[in-house]
Amino acid sequence: MTPSSASTAQASNNDFYAAHDKLYVATDCIIFGFDDGDLKLLIFKRRVEPDSGIWSLIGSFVKIDEDVDEAARRVLKEITGLEEIYLEQSKTYGKAERDPGYRCISVAHYALMRINDHDRELTQSHGAFWYTLQELPQLALDHQDMVRDALDKLRRRARYQPIGFELLPEKFTIPQLQKLYESIYQRELDPRNFRKKVLSLKVLVKLDEKDKSGSKRGAYLYRFDSEKYQELLESGYNFEI
Amino acid sequence: MTPSSASTAQASNNDFYAAHDKLYVATDCIIFGFDDGDLKLLIFKRRVEPDSGIWSLIGSFVKIDEDVDEAARRVLKEITGLEEIYLEQSKTYGKAERDPGYRCISVAHYALMRINDHDRELTQSHGAFWYTLQELPQLALDHQDMVRDALDKLRRRARYQPIGFELLPEKFTIPQLQKLYESIYQRELDPRNFRKKVLSLKVLVKLDEKDKSGSKRGAYLYRFDSEKYQELLESGYNFEI
DNA sequence: ATTTTAAGCGTTTAAAATACGTTTTTTATT
DNA sequence: AATAAAAAACGTATTTTAAACGCTTAAAAT
Numbered sequence: 001m002t003p004s005s006a007s008t009a010q011a012s013n014n015d016f017y018a019a020h021d022k023l024y025v026a027t028d029c030i031i032f033g034f035d036d037g038d039l040k041l042l043i044f045k046r047r048v049e050p051d052s053g054i055w056s057l058i059g060s061f062v063k064i065d066e067d068v069d070e071a072a073r074r075v076l077k078e079i080t081g082l083e084e085i086y087l088e089q090s091k092t093y094g095k096a097e098r099d100p101g102y103r104c105i106s107v108a109h110y111a112l113m114r115i116n117d118h119d120r121e122l123t124q125s126h127g128a129f130w131y132t133l134q135e136l137p138q139l140a141l142d143h144q145d146m147v148r149d150a151l152d153k154l155r156r157r158a159r160y161q162p163i164g165f166e167l168l169p170e171k172f173t174i175p176q177l178q179k180l181y182e183s184i185y186q187r188e189l190d191p192r193n194f195r196k197k198v199l200s201l202k203v204l205v206k207l208d209e210k211d212k213s214g215s216k217r218g219a220y221l222y223r224f225d226s227e228k229y230q231e232l233l234e235s236g237y238n239f240e241i
Numbered sequence: 242m243t244p245s246s247a248s249t250a251q252a253s254n255n256d257f258y259a260a261h262d263k264l265y266v267a268t269d270c271i272i273f274g275f276d277d278g279d280l281k282l283l284i285f286k287r288r289v290e291p292d293s294g295i296w297s298l299i300g301s302f303v304k305i306d307e308d309v310d311e312a313a314r315r316v317l318k319e320i321t322g323l324e325e326i327y328l329e330q331s332k333t334y335g336k337a338e339r340d341p342g343y344r345c346i347s348v349a350h351y352a353l354m355r356i357n358d359h360d361r362e363l364t365q366s367h368g369a370f371w372y373t374l375q376e377l378p379q380l381a382l383d384h385q386d387m388v389r390d391a392l393d394k395l396r397r398r399a400r401y402q403p404i405g406f407e408l409l410p411e412k413f414t415i416p417q418l419q420k421l422y423e424s425i426y427q428r429e430l431d432p433r434n435f436r437k438k439v440l441s442l443k444v445l446v447k448l449d450e451k452d453k454s455g456s457k458r459g460a461y462l463y464r465f466d467s468e469k470y471q472e473l474l475e476s477g478y479n480f481e482i
Numbered sequence: 483a484t485t486t487t488a489a490g491c492g493t494t495t496a497a498a499a500t501a502c503g504t505t506t507t508t509t510a511t512t
Numbered sequence: 513a514a515t516a517a518a519a520a521a522c523g524t525a526t527t528t529t530a531a532a533c534g535c536t537t538a539a540a541a542t
Contacts, residue, residue, distance in 0.1 A: 021305045025264055025335075025346060064262045064344055068335025092333045092348045094266075094309025103305055105266060107333045107346075175489075193531065195490070215488045216540040416520075434500065436521070456519045457509040485542070492535075499528070504521100511516070 024104035027072045028059035028143065030090065030150035031080075033115035033130060034167040039183040040115070041136060041147065042079070044128035050101075056140035057147075058128065059106065072109040079126050081119030086112040086166040088157070090150045098142050110150040112166035158184050162203065162239055165224040173211050173219035174198065181241060201239060203229045265345040268313045269300035269384065271331065271391035272321075274356035274371055275408040280424040281356070282377060282388065283320070285369035291342075297381035298388075299369065300347065313350040320367050322360030327353040327407040329398070331391045339383050351391040353407035399425050403444065403480055406465040414452050414460035415439065422482060442480060444470045 031042035043055050058079050062071040069087065076085050090108040098104070115130065123129075131137070139147065158164050164180050165172075178194045198204060205225045210218035229239070272283035284296050299320050303312040310328065317326050331349040339345070356371065364370075372378070380388065399405050405421050406413075419435045439445060446466050451459035470480070 023264070023266055023303070023305055025266060062264070062335070062346075064264055065337050067337050068333065068346060070337075089332060091330060092309065094303070094348060096306050096308050096311075105303075105309060105348075107335060173489090190531075190533085191489080192491080192533080196492095197530090212539090215538095217487075217489055217538045219489060414520090431501075432520080433502080433522080437523095438499090453508090456507095458507045458518075458520055460520060483542105486540085488538095490535105490537075493533085495530100495532075497528100497530070499526100501526075502524085504523075506521070507519090509517085512514085 021103065024102060025062045025068070026059050026104050026106045027062060027068060027075065028057040028106050028108050028146055029072055029075055029087075030057060030108060030110040030147055031076070032110060032112050032150075032154065032167065034180050034183065035115040035130065037179045037183065038132045039167075039180075040130040040132050042123070042128050042130055043136070043139065044079075044126055046140075047127050051140060054140045055137045057108075057143045058126075062107075068107050069109065072107075072111075076111055079123060079128055080113065081122045082113060082117060086163060088153070090146070090153055093142055093146065095142070106146075108146045108150065110154060112154075112163060114167065114169055116169065155184055158241070160238070160240055162224060162226075162229060164241070171207060171209070171211075171221040171223055173214065173221055174204075175214060175219055176211075177222075198241060201241075202232065203239070262344065265343060266303045266309070267300050267345050267347045268303060268309060268316065269298040269347050269349050269387055270313055270316055270328075271298060271349060271351040271388055272317070273351060273353050273391075273395065273408060275421050275424065276356040276371065278420045278424065279373045280408075280421075281371040281373050283364070283369050283371055284377070284380065285320075285367055287381075288368050292381060295381045296378045298349075298384045299367075303348075309348050310350065313348075313352075317352055320364060320369055321354065322363045323354060323358060327404060329394070331387070331394055334383055334387065336383070347387075349387045349391065351395060353395075353404060355408065355410055357410065396425055399482070401479070401481055403465060403467075403470060405482070412448060412450070412452075412462040412464055414455065414462055416455060416460055417452075418463075439482065442482075443473065444480070 033040045033042060042058065044058055045055050046052050058075055060071055060075045060078075062068050066074070069089065072087055073083070073085075076087065077083055087109055088111075090110045092105060092107045094105040096103060098106075133147075133151070136147070138144070154163075158181070164177070164184065167180060168176060174195050175191065177198060178189055178191060181194070182189055203225050204222040205228075207221045207223060209221045211221050212218040233239075274281045274283060283299065285299055286296050287293050299316055301312055301316045301319075303309050307315070310330065313328055314324070314326075317328065318324055328350055329352075331351045333346060333348045335346040337344065339347075374388075374392070377388070379385070395404075399422070405418070405425065408421060409417060415436050416432065418439060419430055419432060422435070423430055444466050445463040446469075448462045448464060450462045452462050453459040474480075
């Protein structure tokens with residue numbers, strides 16, 4: 001088969017692929033969760049050769065008739081049982097020698113999920129575990145780079161888009177939200193200024209319930225109002241934490 | 242050939258590729274230039290079938306033994322004659338149906354270059370032309386999306402990293418720099434505040450020459466001091482325009 | 483009852499962004 | 513030769529936002 005509608009000047013060359021070689025396309029997922037005041041990553045330990053015992057990100061090859069992001073969603077569902085997960089493309093890793101076994105480029109994606117929502121048995125049956133960033137073991141191939149880059153993207157994006165809420169339960173307290181941002185930005189924030197800031201954004205709805213798990217006094221629960229957020233967006237508002 | 246060191250849970254499946262089908266990997270380049278006060282894009286018109294007469298970005302397939310970014314650099318050199326161009330990965334386009342001819346994913350890159358540096362004859366011999374964003378014709382496939390996304394990335398990145406200088410000559414005036422940022426951000430900036438801001442960054446060196454092309458009075462030329470910038474970076478400084 | 487702890491509300495100070503006035507240098511015009 | 517025009521260059525005032533920090537409140541533990 002000859003490419004018929006190549007969009008490029010070089011489309012008519014014939015030297016891209018040696019006949020006996022294949023270029024594979026995969027996707028790897030950097031799955032973030034937030035629990036117990038810490039940002040965590042879901043990684044898994046291979047239990048079959050080759051590389052048995054090595055920790056790595058969760059990934060898959062992209063099927064011939066499948067969108068690349070669809071492949072990432074398929075993997076997420078297989079591992080966590082969840083279909084509606086926040087997913088964003090991170091970066092594509094295309095070094096010719098990145099995988100010693102064969103030529104494969106990987107389109108990394110990062111996902112944000114609520115740890116408590118997932119199917120723990122399913123996750124465990126795949127040999128997957130949650131690790132904090134500090135405890136993260138060595139990962140296979142260039143997966144360490146993938147984590148670094150995804151974390152970088154998450155940090156940048158979290159500041160200007162309300163994606164942090166994807167990591168929290170529907171109802172959360174201001175101190176919980178602060179802990180989340182502290183773990184994303186890796187620095188402490190002033191509780192009084194943080195509260196003032198997030199409430200000034202006008203997208204949090206205060207509920208008539210308190211959460212007592214974090215302190216004696218308990219803190220009011222809030223929820224993120226995404227309709228309000230959409231409205232505000234349309235009238236030229238910009239979110240920033 | 243069976244993948245030997247697949248990093249994923251699904252590596253042992255056998256259903257990724259039908260035997261008679263192939264998944265191609267390409268790269269397309271969004272090449273930005275700045276001239277005459279306007280941000281421009283280098284695009285080209287196909288002169289052979291299929292799609293003869295259709296404008297598109299410049300791209301190529303990725304060779305089996307070539308890094309993906311290396312492929313992008315190869316294309317840039319073929320088209321412009323330049324080897325040292327600022328190049329950044331933009332995004333990967335992986336919809337199964339994005340190219341009706343065959344399955345191909347494209348890793349888009351954006352490049353920033355000084356329009357006057359390039360080999361005009363070479364560019365012309367490839368049927369490539371510079372267009373302002375306003376005059377841009379319809380582009381093939383999803384190339385319009387690629388332009389939109391790259392422009393978006395450029396805008397975000399230009400604010401916090403000194404990449405704008407890649408689009409200007411070595412020596413430039415403050416008003417020229419302002420025009421560049423105005424065309425990137427698509428909004429007017431106050432000349433007095435702009436000057437104050439960029440000079441406060443301490444990375445511009447004033448030269449003893451004036452450029453008289455832009456006004457009667459002429460404006461002093463400056464150059465970007467990248468050594469100084471690196472130094473400042475290491476002592477926790479952050480650039481922002 | 484008193485202490486302790488985090489939640490919640492407030493004020494002050496410092497820094498940055500924005501708005502806008504004035505002077506300077508040169509060319510073009512009268 | 514004087515004057516007008518235009519952009520460059522420098523400066524100041526005002527507004528907005530960020531950072532620093534004090535105080536009160538609610539509820540559990542002593």
